[in-house]
Amino acid sequence: MILTLAFRNLFHDRIRLVVTLVGILFSIVLVAVQLGLYLGSSRMITANIDHTQADLWITTFGAKSFEDGGMLLKPGERHQALATPGVDKVVPLVVSFAEWRKPSGGSTRVVVVGTDPEDEGLVPWALKHGTWAEVKSPDGVAIDKSYFRDLDVTGIGDTAQVAAGRIRVKALTEGVRSFTQSPYVYTTLARARHLLAQKSDATSFYLVKLKPGADIEHVRADLKSRLESAEVLTQKEFRDRSLRTWLFKTGAGVALIGGALLGLLVGTVIVAQTLYSSTKDHLNEFATLRALGSSSGYIHKVILGQAGLSAVIGYALGMIIALGVVFASRDTPLPLVMTPWLAVVLFAVTVFMCAISAMSAIMKVTKIDPAMVFNR
Amino acid sequence: MTGEAVLEAIDVVKELGSGAGKITALKGVSLALMPGELTLLMGPSGSGKTTLLSILGCIMTPTSGMIRVTGHDTEGLPAEKLAAIRREHIGFIFQSYNLFPTLSALENVRIALDVRGDKGFKAAARAEECLREVGLGHRLKNHPANLSGGEQQRVAVARAIATSPSVILADEPTAALDTENGQQVMALLSRIAKEQNRSVLVVTHDPRTLPFADRTVYIEDGQIVRETRRPEGLDAPEITDLSKRRKAHG
Ligand SMILES: Nc1ncnc2c1ncn2[C@@H]1O[C@H](COP(=O)(O)OP(=O)(O)OP(=O)(O)O)[C@@H](O)[C@H]1O
Numbered sequence: 001m002i003l004t005l006a007f008r009n010l011f012h013d014r015i016r017l018v019v020t021l022v023g024i025l026f027s028i029v030l031v032a033v034q035l036g037l038y039l040g041s042s043r044m045i046t047a048n049i050d051h052t053q054a055d056l057w058i059t060t061f062g063a064k065s066f067e068d069g070g071m072l073l074k075p076g077e078r079h080q081a082l083a084t085p086g087v088d089k090v091v092p093l094v095v096s097f098a099e100w101r102k103p104s105g106g107s108t109r110v111v112v113v114g115t116d117p118e119d120e121g122l123v124p125w126a127l128k129h130g131t132w133a134e135v136k137s138p139d140g141v142a143i144d145k146s147y148f149r150d151l152d153v154t155g156i157g158d159t160a161q162v163a164a165g166r167i168r169v170k171a172l173t174e175g176v177r178s179f180t181q182s183p184y185v186y187t188t189l190a191r192a193r194h195l196l197a198q199k200s201d202a203t204s205f206y207l208v209k210l211k212p213g214a215d216i217e218h219v220r221a222d223l224k225s226r227l228e229s230a231e232v233l234t235q236k237e238f239r240d241r242s243l244r245t246w247l248f249k250t251g252a253g254v255a256l257i258g259g260a261l262l263g264l265l266v267g268t269v270i271v272a273q274t275l276y277s278s279t280k281d282h283l284n285e286f287a288t289l290r291a292l293g294s295s296s297g298y299i300h301k302v303i304l305g306q307a308g309l310s311a312v313i314g315y316a317l318g319m320i321i322a323l324g325v326v327f328a329s330r331d332t333p334l335p336l337v338m339t340p341w342l343a344v345v346l347f348a349v350t351v352f353m354c355a356i357s358a359m360s361a362i363m364k365v366t367k368i369d370p371a372m373v374f375n376r
Numbered sequence: 377m378t379g380e381a382v383l384e385a386i387d388v389v390k391e392l393g394s395g396a397g398k399i400t401a402l403k404g405v406s407l408a409l410m411p412g413e414l415t416l417l418m419g420p421s422g423s424g425k426t427t428l429l430s431i432l433g434c435i436m437t438p439t440s441g442m443i444r445v446t447g448h449d450t451e452g453l454p455a456e457k458l459a460a461i462r463r464e465h466i467g468f469i470f471q472s473y474n475l476f477p478t479l480s481a482l483e484n485v486r487i488a489l490d491v492r493g494d495k496g497f498k499a500a501a502r503a504e505e506c507l508r509e510v511g512l513g514h515r516l517k518n519h520p521a522n523l524s525g526g527e528q529q530r531v532a533v534a535r536a537i538a539t540s541p542s543v544i545l546a547d548e549p550t551a552a553l554d555t556e557n558g559q560q561v562m563a564l565l566s567r568i569a570k571e572q573n574r575s576v577l578v579v580t581h582d583p584r585t586l587p588f589a590d591r592t593v594y595i596e597d598g599q600i601v602r603e604t605r606r607p608e609g610l611d612a613p614e615i616t617d618l619s620k621r622r623k624a625h626g
């Protein structure tokens with residue numbers, strides 16, 4: 001009967017129900033978009049790091065992100081690292097901003113990533129057209145399909161000028177987007193150095209792989225003491241540092257999370273307001289319930305039932321819209337991400353929001369005087 | 377009189393309002409309700425009838441004096457305990473019915489059982505039984521808006537008896553009804569008192585209810601001034617069994 005009563009109270013006033021649902025919907029969609037953007041941005045920022053198989057990263061001192069490695073590491077560091085007990089492999093990785101000169105004139109910034117996948121450092125992923133073997137052929141690079149317009153190319157076989165050299169698009173990835181809006185250009189280690197006019201052994205990062213059974217903290221301490229001008233980070237530390245740099249130092253993350261909180265606040269206020277006015281309208285019924293001897297818990301459950309039902313309906317509708325927005329954003333520079341985990345979080349957030357909203361209504365009925373059931 | 381008092385007020389004083397508006401609505405009222413009896417409480421407007429009824433029903437607490445429900449003192453009990461006493465022992469009927477507009481007749485009766493934790497099929501069956509008893513077996517699914525005033529009040533009676541309370545307290549149950557419907561409801565209450573050996577207290581202005589009373593208590597200005605009892609051997613008016621009458625009429 002509690003749910004029946006909650007349901008009837010809810011559907012009794014359709015306009016109020018619509019307002020409630022719009023409030024929840026607004027919140028859910030806003031929170032979903034903000035968190036979806038946050039997740040989407042995080043994924044973009046860490047995608048390259050997540051696709052490398054390194055136990056430790058050797059970076060130049062103070063490198064703030066994947067794009068911020070410079071080209072300052074030298075073979076000396078590599079030899080010292082290799083001489084450290086517990087170290088199995090040290091794989092160089094080149095990452096640097098460069099200028100991409102469009103065939104039709106004009107230029108744009110790109111991030112050149114030089115890697116030799118055979119070394120099992122960074123293995124380019126999402127190669128949908130063409131192969132890495134083709135990238136290895138003269139002038140070969142791989143770019144993402146979604147950047148054709150920015151790079152002024154139309155497909156495999158097109159050529160352009162990158163920094164000091166000529167390149168030819170030999171392979172295409174899909175869905176590899178860049179948070180900095182400078183497209184990634186993948187090529188071999190040697191060609192990257194050549195394009196960037198660097199010495200044949202200059203490097204941005206060394207990816208360190210440990211021997212089986214080696215203690216990561218131990219090796220790290222050892223490496224640190226040997227490499228004076230470099231930093232040694234675990235993969236997770238470097239990942240977190242990149243995220244912090246792009247999301248929080250730039251304020252983007254704060255804006256996203258702030259937006260989500262604002263959505264929650266507005267939703268909570270709307271739902272609290274409608275629940276409160278609904279409770280006020282049904283006050284006589286709640287007083288009757290109390291006169292009939294219901295516990296106050298019973299009455300609270302009716303109100304929480306109303307809040308819960310609103311949450312479930314509002315969530316369902318909100319998710320439909322949010323998924324629509326996610327779908328619509330898939331080919332934009334910043335696609336939203338929806339994960340099962342995020343869906344669960346959103347549901348928890350909705351229920352929490354509605355429960356908080358129920359507080360003012362519950363406070364109202366707690367003060368109810370059952371004597372009001374009599375005509376005086 | 378049959379047996380022990382099921383509900384008893386002993387020297388009850390009730391002050392209402394505060395400051396300059398403070399009045400003493402009840403000035404030392406003692407009253408005992410016996411099972412199997414229909415008691416009328418009559419008195420002029422503002423004499424304290426509703427106040428006494430709410431105190432007897434443990435909805436309000438007396439400023440001083442005592443209320444005993446089935447022999448147990450209720451003094452100092454917290455609100456939740458008083459609610460428990462109400463749902464276990466007392467049935468209420470109100471002048472304006474106080475039915476839930478969004479619930480059907482059946483659901484309106486079920487909710488009184490539900491607050492006691494009686495749920496499911498058995499509760500539904502009990503609610504239906506009570507509605508048949510008040511002659512509304514054919515109106516189970518109707519919402520209050522689709523019932524006449526008399527029918528609504530009979531749903532309220534069904535709700536009051538569903539939990540088999542020892543006492544039924546009714547505040548002006550016939551005030552909003554026409555003569556015929558008023559008589560029907562009074563006959564019903566009188567029958568409930570007799571057949572189910574409950575104690576029924578009816579607050580009323582309406583002299584047409586007098587013939588149904590086993591006992592009439594008069595209250596004036598917060599004090600009981602007089603009490604009359606139906607002479608032995610004189611019965612309440614012929615009670616129409618509504619459920620049978622319904623059937624007879626098809
Ligand atoms: N909340 C209140 N605060 C102050 N005074 C009150 C309050 N409720 C009732 N009273 C007063 O207490 C007295 C008794 O009221 P009560 O409602 O018990 O009368 P009643 O006999 O039921 O009258 P009626 O026949 O009009 O229903 C009245 O004088 C009334 O004005």
Ligand SMILES: [Mg+2]
Pocket residue numbers: 375376425426427
């Ligand atoms: Mg009154």
